[in-house]
Amino acid sequence: MTTRRSFFRQLSTAAAAPFILPDFTSETNRALFRRLESSASPQQVATDEDFWAWIKAEFTVSPNLLNLNNGGVSPQPKSVQDAHIRFYQYSNEAPSYYMWRILDQGRESLRTKLADLAGTSPEELAINRNATEGLNTIIFGLDLKPGDEVILAKQDYPNMMNAWKQREKRDGIKLVWLDLKLPSENEDELVRQYVSAFTSKTKVVHVTHVINWTGQIMPVRKIADAAHKQGIEVICDGAHSFAHVDYKIPDLGCDYWATSLHKWLCAPFGSGMMYIKKDKIKNVWALLSNTDPDGTDIRKFESLGTRSFASEMAIGTAVDFHLGIGAARKFTRLHYLKNYWAERVKEVPGVKLYTSLKPEFAGALAVVGVDGLKGPELESQLLGTYKIHTTPISLGEVNGVRVTPHIYTTPKDLDRLVVAISELAGKQNLAGKQKKS
Numbered sequence: 001m002t003t004r005r006s007f008f009r010q011l012s013t014a015a016a017a018p019f020i021l022p023d024f025t026s027e028t029n030r031a032l033f034r035r036l037e038s039s040a041s042p043q044q045v046a047t048d049e050d051f052w053a054w055i056k057a058e059f060t061v062s063p064n065l066l067n068l069n070n071g072g073v074s075p076q077p078k079s080v081q082d083a084h085i086r087f088y089q090y091s092n093e094a095p096s097y098y099m100w101r102i103l104d105q106g107r108e109s110l111r112t113k114l115a116d117l118a119g120t121s122p123e124e125l126a127i128n129r130n131a132t133e134g135l136n137t138i139i140f141g142l143d144l145k146p147g148d149e150v151i152l153a154k155q156d157y158p159n160m161m162n163a164w165k166q167r168e169k170r171d172g173i174k175l176v177w178l179d180l181k182l183p184s185e186n187e188d189e190l191v192r193q194y195v196s197a198f199t200s201k202t203k204v205v206h207v208t209h210v211i212n213w214t215g216q217i218m219p220v221r222k223i224a225d226a227a228h229k230q231g232i233e234v235i236c237d238g239a240h241s242f243a244h245v246d247y248k249i250p251d252l253g254c255d256y257w258a259t260s261l262h263k264w265l266c267a268p269f270g271s272g273m274m275y276i277k278k279d280k281i282k283n284v285w286a287l288l289s290n291t292d293p294d295g296t297d298i299r300k301f302e303s304l305g306t307r308s309f310a311s312e313m314a315i316g317t318a319v320d321f322h323l324g325i326g327a328a329r330k331f332t333r334l335h336y337l338k339n340y341w342a343e344r345v346k347e348v349p350g351v352k353l354y355t356s357l358k359p360e361f362a363g364a365l366a367v368v369g370v371d372g373l374k375g376p377e378l379e380s381q382l383l384g385t386y387k388i389h390t391t392p393i394s395l396g397e398v399n400g401v402r403v404t405p406h407i408y409t410t411p412k413d414l415d416r417l418v419v420a421i422s423e424l425a426g427k428q429n430l431a432g433k434q435k436k437s
Contacts, residue, residue: 042326042328042329042331042332042333043332045329045332045333046329046332046333046335046336047336049410049411052333052407052408052410053410055325055407055408056407056408056409056410058077058078058079058321058408059075059076059077059078059408060075060078060081061075061408064387065387065388065389066386066387066388066389066413066416066417067389068388068389068390068403068404068405068409068417069389069390069391069402069404070263070364070404070405070406070409071212071240071263071364071365071391071402071404072263072391072404073260073262073263073269074262074263074264074265074266074406075266075406075408076262076266076267076268076318077266077318077321079317079320079321080266080267080268080314080317080318080321083313083314083316083317084268084310084311084314085310087103087309087310087311087313087314088310090102090103090310091103091309091310099306099309103309103310103312103313104309106313106316107127107302107312108122109316110127110312110313110315110316111125111127113316113319114127114273114315114319117319117322117323118242118248118249118273118275119248119249119250119251120248120249120250120275121278123278123297123298124275124276124277124278124281124298125273125274125275125298126273126274126275126276126298126299126301126302127271127272127273127302127312127315128258128272128273128274128301128302128304129270129271129272129304129307130239130260130262130270130271130272131157131237131238131239131258131259131260131272132159132160132260133258133272133274133287134258134259134272134273134274135159135160135163135235135237135258135274136159136160136163136287137258137274137284137286137287137301138235138256138258138274138276138284139160139163139164139167139206139235140163140166140167140285140287141284141285141286141287142204142233142283142284142285143283143285144167144171144173144203144204145171145172145173146171146172146173147172147173147174147201148173148174148201148203148204149173149174149175149176149199149201149202149203149204150164150167150173150174150175150176150202150203150204150205150206151176151178151194151197151198151202151204151205151206152164152175152176152177152178152205152206153177153178153179153180153206153207153208154177154178154179154180154395154396155179155180155182155208155211155213155214155216155395156206156208156211156237157208157212157237157239160206160208160237164206174201176197176202178193178194178197179396180193180211180216182211182213182214182216182354182398183214183216183353183354183355183356183361183362184216184356184361185356185358185360185361187219187222187360190218190219190223191219191222191223191226194207194223194226194227195223195226195227198226198227198230198232202227202230202232203232203233204232204233204234204235205223205224205227205232205233205234205235206235206237207220207223207224207234207235207236207237207254208236208237208239208240209236209237209238209240209241209245209252210238210239210240210241210244210245210363210365211240212239212240212365212402213367213393213395213398213402214354214355214362214365214366214367214393214398214402215240215338215355215356215362215363215364215365215366215367215402216355216356216361216362217241217245217360217361217362217363220234220236220252220253220254221251221252221253224236224252224253224254224255225253228253233255233256233280234253234254234255234256235254235255235256235257236252236254236256236257237257237258238252238257238258238259239258239259239260239263240263240264240365241259241264242259242261242263242264242265242273243261243263243264243265243266243322243327243330244263244264244330244331244334244363244364245331245363246327246328246330246331249275254277255276255277255280256274256275256276256277256280256284257274257275257276258272258273258274258275259272259273260272261273261315261318264406265315265318265319265322266318266321266322266406267311267314267315267318267319268308268310268311268312268314268315268318269311270308270311271311271312271315274301276298276301281295281296281297281298281300282294282295282296284301286300286301286303287301288301288303288304288305289303290303325407330407331359331363332359333407334363334364334405334406334407335359335362335363335364337364337405337409337411337414338355338357338362338363338364338365338366338403338405339357340411340414341403341405341414341417341418342355342357342366342368343357344418345368345418345421345422345425348421348422348425348426349425349429350370350371350372350425350426350428350429351368351369351370351371351421351422351425352368352369352370352371352400353366353367353368353369354366354367354368354369354393354398354400355367364404364405364406365402365403365404366402366403366404367393367398367400367401367402367403368400368401368403368421369398369399369400369401370400370421370424370425370428371425371428371429372428372431373424373428374392374394374399375392375393375394375399375400375401376392376394378390378392378400378401378424379391379392379401381424382401382417382420382421382424385420386416386417386419386420388416388417388420390402390403390404391404403417
């Protein structure tokens with residue numbers, strides 16, 4: 001278990017960038033350090049605001065605009081920003097030399113570092129730019145013939161749904177759509193919906209681990225186990241789960257997986273990672289071809305041409321920062337923050353939550369609605385009146401805004417959200433009563 005001492009030691013010795021430590025010479029800071037050292041469990045740390053205040057100090061977020069759309073893309077701590085800038089300036093000294101001959105040589109050690117974090121072999125990970133690129137590589141790279149069936153949900157991410165629709169239009173495969181009833185706290189029912197759609201023609205099941213529309217955590221492992229019993233392959237969209245939910249990729253039992261590292265890992269914008277089980281690599285054609293596009297080397301998927309070597313190399317600093325906190329502590333804190341505000345608004349008249357409060361079914365992401373306001377209207381009023389940035393959600397019966405705090409968010413920040421939602425709901429209730437009278 002990582003302690004406070006090892007946390008700051010890891011950050012201060014990170015190879016990619018310098019990290020400025022708090023001043024431990026004062027008696028106040030020494031006392032604080034000793035107290036933090038003794039509160040090591042995820043549950044204890046989740047509510048230790050002094051510790052998280054130190055974490056917040058490592059971010060350069062706006063003190064005025066309250067950013068609660070961290071699920072879209074996360075800010076980076078200063079150590080990651082500094083590493084990115086330093087590598088970028090280094091590259092500009094002689095780009096073709098420093099990028100191709102120096103920085104490019106760091107990819108293998110970075111691959112090993114990410115593999116250790118993800119619980120996989122380095123030979124199963126490709127470093128790319130985002131989850132869309134990784135999942136599209138898999139979707140378009142699999143050999144599927146006309147009539148082959150792919151199961152997916154209407155709640156999957158639009159870019160992935162569009163990729164499958166293109167394959168359907170171009171190659172004549174058949175898409176089988178599920179309409180999940182969310183939020184759900186019944187894993188068996190979620191699994192049943194997928195399994196009931198299996199036929200002898202089903203070749204692939206596409207599952208989103210954490211659904212971006214509602215924050216629902218899906219039982220990927222149970223779905224994957226059921227699919228494999230019938231010879232069906234499983235693709236997992238891990239965009240919102242990696243470095244958010246505490247897990248290793250093999251825990252999911254999937255064959256293919258991808259994520260965006262600029263989300264919960266807080267790596268530079270435009271950085272991602274793709275996983276393909278070792279014995280499956282040969283089955284996927286490279287989207288951007290190299291000399292061996294149907295080979296067995298995971299590196300065949302990294303023929304991207306000139307990329308941002310600076311942002312790629314700074315991923316390592318983001319990994320160090322994440323490891324310093326610890327995956328279990330991070331998830332517990334994120335879930336605590338979600339429940340902090342959600343439990344305070346759920347009883348407000350006219351307010352509706354579309355996300356579970358249980359850690360098995362949701363982490364940081366949650367969707368809230370106010371009667372009488374469509375999602376875009378609620379989003380606009382939160383931003384215009386209260387300077388709170390969220391993202392509107394309208395999908396089926398879900399109508400509201402998605403609220404996504406991060407590790408730099410404080411309960412005091414969320415008190416501001418609670419006040420805003422309560423006031424807006426109160427105004428809508430009053431307007432409704434006046435309209436009836």
